[in-house]
Amino acid sequence: MMKISRIFSNLCFLAIVMLMACQKQDHGYKEFLEGGEKIYVAKAxxxxxxxxxxxxxxxxxxxxxxxxxxxxxxxxxxxxxxxxxxxxxxxxxxxxxxxxxxxxxxxxxxxxxxxxxxxxxxxxxxxxxxxGENYRRSLLPRSISNTTLTAQNELKFTWRKANEQVLSTEIKYLNAEDQERVVVLPQTETELLLPDWKIGSTIQYASWYKPDTLAIDSFLSTAKDLVLTMKFDGDNAVSPSAFKRLKLPGDAPDATMNGNAFENLWSGVLAGGAAAKAWYRTETGSGMPQHFQIDLGKKVSLSKLRLWQRGSMTEYKLIYANGNIQNFEIWGSNDPAADGSFSGWTKLRSCEVVKPSNTPVGEYTDADVEEAANGHLFEFPSSTPAYRYVRVKVLNTWAGTDYMFASEFRFWEWKSKLSE
Structure with missing residues (x-):
């Protein structure tokens, strides 16, 4: 009986302990829920x-x-x-x-x-x-592999392959009319041609960079100045194989005689008559001044020309006399006006055939003959722009005639090499 009573007492004690524990847990849960349940907003x-x-x-x-x-x-x-x-x-x-x-x-x-x-x-x-600026200062323009001048005096760049961060390259330069031009070279291209670059002027170039494929901005590198030194060679004969006449309204008419042809002016024949292609003559009464044009077949930066008088090899009585040219002008154009006017033409220089002896018309010395046989030389500066068409404007002849004749015109051109 006492054993049963002891068991009952233990059970009652255990029940009291469990009840107290449950009350404490309930108190903690209520504290946790105090102020409401925690709510989270959706994250970015x-x-x-x-x-x-x-x-x-x-x-x-x-x-x-x-x-x-x-x-x-x-x-x-x-x-x-x-x-x-x-x-x-x-x-x-x-x-x-x-x-x-x-x-x-x-x-x-x-x-x-x-x-x-x-x-x-x-x-x-x-x-x-x-x-920022530290990154920008670290950027260099795209590298140039080579620079050359084409036969038409156009500046040609060859560029090294651009790295992946380069977007494009900007090139600033002066054209032949002293106007600033800007051209853009895409990242994928390696060659660039500047057809109207003013020879000797400074070229400036810089490259645009995108530092990362995800970048929202691009950066322009520090610009680099390119100064090209030109070494000119003016002793380059222009082949007459592509020469032809450019006939325009207002040109002096041809003299009507057997064999007289405008093309005789570059035939290479210096002795004989018109039929032998030795000279060309304009019509009597055509008046002064008068002009005519030669199509050189390509753009040429003239370095010099030589004029041979009619009679310079055998008919000495004609040199520095008659209808041989004494004073004339040379003009150049790449876009001559169709009406024959001087619009679109640029005067390159004035020329005078000088007689060494300075004796009166009709007289001549050995020095005069030698000068005529060599051809009268006229030179042009290396800065002369390249033109395809040449206009010869005759101002007067030695005898003051209203017509002119000449045996030969030969032309030379400037060619140049570039170096930094």
């Missing part, structure tokens, strides 16, 4: 950072949580922050935020979403880099 989804010039763009998605109202962005260990108001639609929304005025360097960004009640999301972090 697919958070990305895009580098820029002293700025960074953050981008993320708003998925299905309609309660999102704003986002707080922190960086520099939460020393800097920005609040962004958000409006959620019934679709997946993309949020783009620019963080401006950043010093050059890397940044860890923390994004926390908020609803209107102040509930927060779990934070999301992303790393991004802001580029």
């Amino acid at each position: 989804d697919s958070l990305r950072g895009f580098p820029g010039k002293n700025r960074i763009e953050l981008q993320w998605l708003l998925l299905s949580d309609p309660t999102i109202a704003s986002a707080n962005i922190y960086w520099n260990n939460r020393a800097d922050s920005m609040k962004v108001d958000l409006v959620k639609t019934d679709k997946i929304d993309t949020v783009s935020v620019i963080i401006p005025n950043l010093e050059e360097g890397g940044y860890d960004f923390e994004v926390i979403s908020k609803d209107k009640k102040g509930n927060s999301s779990i934070s999301k972090t992303v790393y991004a880099y802001a580029y």
